[in-house]
Amino acid sequence: MDQLMDRGIHPDLRLTRDARLHGREQEIAELIRILSEPGIRLLTVTGPAGVGKSALLHAVLARTAFPAAPAAAADATPAARAARPTAEVVVVDLALAGSRTAAWRTVAAALGIAEDSGVPGGLGGCLPDLIGAAIGERELILALDNSDLVAPMLPADIAALLRRCPRLRTLLTSRSSLNVYAEHLFPVAPLPVADRNGEPGDSDAVRLFLDRVGAHYRSDVLHSGELRDIAEICAELDGLPLAIEVTARAVGAVSTGALLMALRRGEYPYTSRPLDVPARHQSVPGALAWGDRALSTGEGALLRRLAVCETSIDLLTVQRLGDLSRTQAMCRLDALVRKSLLVSAGRVAGEPEFRLLGAVRAYYREQLAGTPGEEAEAYDRHTDHYIRFAAAAEGGLRAPDERARWLALVPARMPDIRAAVRRLQDAGRHAEAIRLLLALDDALTVHNLLPETAAVLTRSLTALESALPDRSATAPDAAEAERAALADGLRTAGSWALARGDLAAAESLLSRAAGLDRCPDPHIGDGSHGGPQITVLRAELARQAGDAGTAEARALWAVVEFDARRDVRGAATARRLLARVRAERGAPDAEEPLLLALEDLRSLQEPHALAPALVDLARVRLALGRTEEAYRTVREAMELLLLHGGSPAEVVGALATAVSAAPDGGSAERQHMQRMFAMARALREHHQVACDEGFAAARRRVATDLPCPGGTRSERVVALPGTPADCPSPQSALTLALSAPPPAPVEEPQEDPRLAGLTPRQHQIAELVAEGMTNRQIARTLELSEWTVVNHLRQVMTKLECPSRVHVTRIVQRRAAG
Template sequence: MADAPPLPAAQGLPADMTSLVGRSTESVEIRRLVGLSRLVTLTGIGGVGKTRLAVHVARKARRGFSDGAVLVELAEVADPALVALTVAQVVGAPTHQADVVATMIDYLRGRELLLVLDNCEHLLDESAVLVRNLLSACSNLRILVTSREPLRVAGEHVFAVEPLSVQRATNDRAGAEGTRPAAVTLFAERAAAAAPGFRVTPDNAETVEELCRRLDGLPLAIELAAGRMRALSPSELLDRLDDHYRLLSVGDRSAAPRHQSLWAMLDWSYELCSDRERLLWDRLSVFTGSVHLQAAECVCSGDDLPRDAVVDCIAALVDKSILVRHVTDGRPTYRMLETVREYGLRKLRENPADAAIVERYRAYYRRLAREFDENWFGPGQEQMVERMRGEHANLRAVLDALLSDPDGGRAALGMASALFWYWLGCGQQREGRHWLDRSLASDSAPSPERAAALWSNGYLAVAEGKAVVALDLLRSSEDLARELGDTVNLAHATHLRGVAEHNLGNTALGMALIEEGSAMEEAGGPSMLHVLALEHVGWAYCRRQEPERALEVLERCRDACTVHGERWLLSWILTFLGLANWMRGDIATAGEQLREALAIKRPFQDVLGIAVVMELLSWVAVAEGDALRSARLSGAVRRVWEPLGHYPSGFELRTWSERTVQESRTLLGDSLFKSAIADGRRLDTEQAIAYALGEAPPVEEESSPDDALIASLTPRETQVARLLAEGLTNKQIAQALVVALRTVESHVEHIFTKLEVNSRTQVAALLARQGR
């Protein structure tokens, strides 16, 4: 793994939206712990700021890790079986194998990475097992966890994140900025953002400090309270909080005071809402992740909350900091902080009249999946994909809820199979198979939904290169469709089984089944699967080295896609048109078609398709005499393809690719070829696409910012750092420089801080990189 490519930049850490207040001491200590222990877990009550602190620490510490730091958010993962898959997807590990953990271990072994696992409390057992397995096999991996409870894994160092300080030093003047408690500083910053012009003055300082004390310095409570400064004064805030704090104090006396304060503040925030705003708060809590306005209107409206009132209530909840607003491509979505959502769920469960909201929520996403399936063969696919990506957490939540319901199996089958094009076209094959496997296991009764789920799962297995598994699923789908007299699903299963047979080398049988299924599809009228069947005929002709026949079929497919405004399948048709023209020797046309295919695939994030097109473009480049470009593209393909594993055995692309690589190596020479491959491997997926499309040159080795860090050292610190890099102990350095041991220890501490590292090994690595 020494030459393993770096992790994609997009998989790093989120950007700060607001400043981190009052955590400098904790940050330094946690960074020290990360240097000493391979597993550090930040624990604390919900809303105390564990996530924010972990991301801040990771950002400061990542320079000490050659592969940087990656954040994996687990709050939205409801199914324990998806923990390892989610982590693998985020770090970019291959997910095509059945044993995702073993594959991820192979991927991470040898990498020097800080992995941040956020919000593990609802997945403790699965997270603990995964962490133990990763740490035991990957010696250079360190993990920083946030959870309300420790993982209880051997070697775990637990750091309890406490609320912000609310005590001012004795005799310090109230309101003086330099001496404010951290909680007051946080309130002042967030209140000023909510109500421009607000500031802590000698007149309101004591009230603000008392308010922060009553909130026990809990960041979430303080931020929510500060948001009320749009409408209330600090004294009015304190008066209302005081009343409700007393009410909560007669509740569960065994609960932690900070937890009581959080719920007191939420109770108080709830009471400040109108009746309709409370209804919406409760009902929005059924959503996991982002909420679109249309979804909120459909799920949450009713006789007591008219549809046209929902948007006004959403705006009010945003103003009250109950909802957080995000804008993506000009379209707003809304999200609740997890603690606020938990509070709303508790209120929802207390109201029997709102029990139907949960069913309405499930019905909405089942309908959304059906509409996605029905509308996929047409224009607007890119927008549909963007919407479904934003709804991914809700789709997961509904599928999980249906599968947890003894009577929900058939509905889960229908929903999971309706999302077939999403799973297939948007790089979600592995997760699609997860839900289809679970759905098929939950309901074995004969039904059209089961027949559809069988062929959907079968074709996703084909896309993963698992033709044997696919055959079993597709045969079962055929048998069930015949039993039910279901000609639609029979047509789909027949032509897709032909693809699986063809991939296994049974070319005559495979071609016969594809053509039979295509004829059956055509009898049902224009459809996406009919065009897909024809495309498979064209691909089969390519594999049989019959490019002229392939072009004839694929041109018909292209015309059908153009008529219907379809884009995703068009990108594959253009891919195979490019392949057929490359086989004919029409290199210019092949290159033009392949670049068009790649440009279309870009917004779909169709990783499989992107890898295949870039592979073919590397063949085009060497045919055009540009061996350097071909080698760079080959290197880029290796990076893009990495999460997918390897080409399935017998897949002709693999053989043809090996010929291209050998030709490039011969033309360039071994040294230049290796350098070009390395250039390509440094590109992330978006950079690789830009290079392949001629939009940007290959990214050269960036000038390292290490020089600036090293330049910040004093001459003596530089001398000590170089002795550290040579492996000398503090005592040996003191003897060599004829200074006190304590002086050397002080220098080492300053060096670690300035270079943003936490070990001697990292100092040596940084200096070595600078030397190169």
């Protein structure tokens, strides 16, 4: 039966199949238009297995009578075209032709060329020449269906045939192209799965699914709950028509909900198809198995390895998983794309991405599972690739020219990252799992992926913590590396708990981290508080708990420690916290640590790190009553967040600070302030950002400024005018916030040209030198190491062209006197 059906599809079956096509009207119309163009003589309809190339071909041929090609230019007018006779159409199914000779024998038979044609050797002679002679000047459309297996063998013959037969037009269906100059490709994509009008079932993919559900069960799946399941099933199947048809026929004894869950587990139901359907069309695996004969050994091996990927694939992934050079990877990747086994996934951060359709990935993953050694190697390479990916991301996220690319890549790759971490955990490689996750901390924070990542991190922290005593006894060197990873993991988990306002969890995690990283602090009298990184977090914990004295002492100690270690980034973090604590206590010099932190951060050339410090500076200036300066500062922070990316918490903090610092004005200014607060509130609720004092102050500002003709002020804040119906993206919120014109610039006094080149830190040191302080005294006053003071003073003397401290003093004193 299969062999009979594989030799061709009866015309009445083609009409029935055409009548049941869904979502292909545009493709049919475009194919008809292309085939009517006299200049197009070789057209290949290409696309993935199961996309419906043959059905589309037969639909086009059944609907239209194609006019003969014009003999002259005058015959190309619409009137002349209508008067021309129609071209003869011959459809040849090459599904069973496994060789060049078999293909041309099948074509010859379809054209009526007899076995005893009189040619020496019969049909075993030069078949393309014989066929060309038989066609001659005939008006003919030769449709070669299911040419996948023989397409690589036919290009030269078809090119010669087109040259010999001027009125021949050739139409092929194949997953791969002929790659000849005259060829025009018509790629067929899977059906769209998105709802057109936001209603479940309003998509071509869902309509196809419903049409293929058995008549006994169709009425049971028409309510909204089932339709939502069906829409998600079609999305899981990537809109691939064959996969949708097969899955739809499984509905009955199995509910749509159960089918959806099975698909998400990677299980694809393959039930029997109608008896008049060829074997290769009864399932996606059947179609792929039929086409595998056209793959080289290397292409098949690469497909099996790429099947372990959960998301899109780039050139570097192909190199590492396939163990290929860059040139080899480019050639293999291009070959698989041309054979419609990899499809384009667009571009991420400007680089092309590709993917395997879900059903295709499942097929090759099942093949891979049949060879355990190859499977283990593929998964090991995948895990190693994402360990290296995370290490590269950690550095790239800090580089201004690479940050945007990595911020786009990390969320796109999260399913693969989770799979790699899970395999590391299953193998007991918990230290590596922790390092991988911590390397992505910045991107996870920006994209609000911390809640789901925290549970994954906790698994490795718990396992490593319980295994560490035994490891210390049996493998002390490895245990030391694991101890460091555990301490870093606990510290990071504690910072995540602080960010979501869970002070009890933060206290527990940071205490455990401190126990692994003992570093006594004589100023605090706590012998197990941990190193400066942990101390900064414990200072923030004390600040949030209302213990400002302890918070300030810990932050100050961390500043000294970081300076001694020459850790600029850590010192800047500690100074930010120190400034906030002092501002909350009403200290008039609260902004000084922040100015020093900003100077240090600028020296790192990491502009994205400046934004949170600028928001802190704006809040400190607000606390000191310098509202206009605060507003300018927070606008600068929002510009940096918009340009370089920031976490939802950072964006909410910036918006709330902007609301509190916004200048008073008319109704337009008040409305803009209200819209900023509405977006801050929507982002906070959507991303579950903890409500801090900055947000509470913004709420009070809006409640105070809003008119309240009905209800209390707090009730009016709940329904602000202009509140977006859906949560805005952080980028759109920042764009709207910055749409208000900036305040007029404030003219500053002219700086002495001899001092204009000094940084704020260098100004401070020069002034303290003029006061007669020694380097040690300056270091103690500014909470710096003496080495840092010496380095800055050298820069001061170089810029001022001063041979000694005395000359620096004279220049500073003259500036003060002037």
